[in-house]
Amino acid sequence: MNPATDRAVALVTGAAGELGRAICARLCRDGLHVVAVDLNLEAAQALVRDLDCQPGQRALALHADLGDQASIEAMVDRAGAAFGRIDVVVNNAAVNHRGSLFDFDPVQWDHMMAVNLRGPALLCQKVAPYWKAQGSGRVINMVSRCWVAGGPPAYVACKAGLVGLTRSMARELAPWQVTVNAIAPGLLPSAFTLDGRDRESFELMAEGSIGNTPLKRLTTPEDIANTTAFLASSDAAFITAEVIHVCGGSQLAPFGRA
Numbered sequence: 001m002n003p004a005t006d007r008a009v010a011l012v013t014g015a016a017g018e019l020g021r022a023i024c025a026r027l028c029r030d031g032l033h034v035v036a037v038d039l040n041l042e043a044a045q046a047l048v049r050d051l052d053c054q055p056g057q058r059a060l061a062l063h064a065d066l067g068d069q070a071s072i073e074a075m076v077d078r079a080g081a082a083f084g085r086i087d088v089v090v091n092n093a094a095v096n097h098r099g100s101l102f103d104f105d106p107v108q109w110d111h112m113m114a115v116n117l118r119g120p121a122l123l124c125q126k127v128a129p130y131w132k133a134q135g136s137g138r139v140i141n142m143v144s145r146c147w148v149a150g151g152p153p154a155y156v157a158c159k160a161g162l163v164g165l166t167r168s169m170a171r172e173l174a175p176w177q178v179t180v181n182a183i184a185p186g187l188l189p190s191a192f193t194l195d196g197r198d199r200e201s202f203e204l205m206a207e208g209s210i211g212n213t214p215l216k217r218l219t220t221p222e223d224i225a226n227t228t229a230f231l232a233s234s235d236a237a238f239i240t241a242e243v244i245h246v247c248g249g250s251q252l253a254p255f256g257r258a
Contacts, residue, residue, distance in 0.1 A: 007057065009083045010232060011035040011076075013066060013123070014093030016043035018190040019142070022221035023090055024059070025051060026229045032088065034059040035079045039066075039093070058083075066093045066119030067111060076126040086130045088138040088232045091120035091162075096192065098152050109154045116158035121165055128173070137178035138232050141166050142224075145184050145247045159184075163243055170241035179240040181231050186219040186247025215248030 010027045014020045015036035024034050028051045036059060038044040044061035051059045060082055064075035079086060094116045097108035124139055131137035143166075146152075147159040163182055170180040187193065187209040193202070210216055227246050230236055245251040 007031060007033050008087035008232075009033040009035065009079070009085055010088035010090065011037060011079055011086055011127070012090040012092055013037045013064065013119075014142075015061075016040050016047055017092075017192055019185075019188065019192070019221045019224055020092050021047055022225040023092060023228050026222075026225035027088070027232065028053060028057070028059060030229055030233070031057065032232070033057060033083055035083075035086075036061045037064045037075060037079075037093070039063065066123070067114035069122050072119065072122050073126055076123070080130065085134060086127050087134070087136065088140070089124060089127055090140045090142070090228060090232075091123065092142045093119065094142070094158075094192070096152070096155050099154065101153050104152075104154055112154050112158050113161075116155075117161045117165065120162060121169075124169060124173075131173060131176050131178045135176055137173065137176065138236075139166075139169060139173070139178065139180040140228050140231050141180070141182040143182045143184045143243065145186050145245060145251050147184060147243075148251055166243070167241045174240065177237075179231070179236065181236075181239060181241070182243045183224060183227050183231070184243055184245045184247065184251065185224050186213065186245075186250045188219050188221065188224075190221070209250060212254055213248040213250040214252065217248060219247055 010032045012020055012024050015024050016038040024036050028034050036044045036047050041063040048059040048061040053059055062075045062078055065071040095112055141162050143159045143162050146156050147163055166180050166182040223246050
């Protein structure tokens with residue numbers, strides 16, 4: 001498995017959404033080759049066309065269903081064949097079927113677990129031979145502030161499980177100098193967050209979130225992309241098994257008035 005490029009290669013799942021697009025754009029600006037992976041291949045291809053690649057830099061759009069093991073394996077094989085190496089994996093793809101403890105759908109629960117939790121584990125399992133051969137690598141798992149705050153039980157269980165997976169993989173992959181960290185965004189005004197909500201209910205939720213955020217604004221995709229770029233860089237070489245909250249302090253419990 002000889003490296004075919006002297007540039008690092010970043011594989012980003014859920015690349016076609018607002019957050020994935022911002023991450024791909026930032027990693028591209030930093031000089032990495034980018035593999036933009038999404039269930040919607042046409043949207044991933046449109047993203048790749050918009051990236052400002054420099055001479056000698058490449059971007060590749062690939063389809064994958066993160067809930068399907070065979071799809072994950074085929075996608076990694078194509079990425080590996082194209083570049084000869086995979087350095088950074090950003091596990092950003094997710095689904096969210098909302099429901100309370102009293103009315104969640106078990107089929108939807110299992111789908112969320114497959115995509116949001118099992119998918120990142122299978123993807124890293126498939127990429128691990130590249131990291132072993134290279135003696136280096138980076139994993140950045142996208143979790144959520146809700147892993148400490150609570151919320152819809154299936155989604156929170158996935159994200160809390162992904163924190164546990166982050167810590168477990170950090171131990172297992174450390175002998176090959178692979179770091180594994182998680183980013184916990186605050187509320188993002190994105191299509192993913194808006195899905196299934198009307199504008200009025202989202203604005204009420206956003207107002208409450210800003211009220212509980214010391215820095216008094218919502219998270220932006222660029223906030224997350226910047227943190228991802230740092231964790232993917234050599235500057236973060238001695239940081240592993242961490243959860244970085246990028247949410248303006250909203251992970252803190254509200255401070256009551258005396």
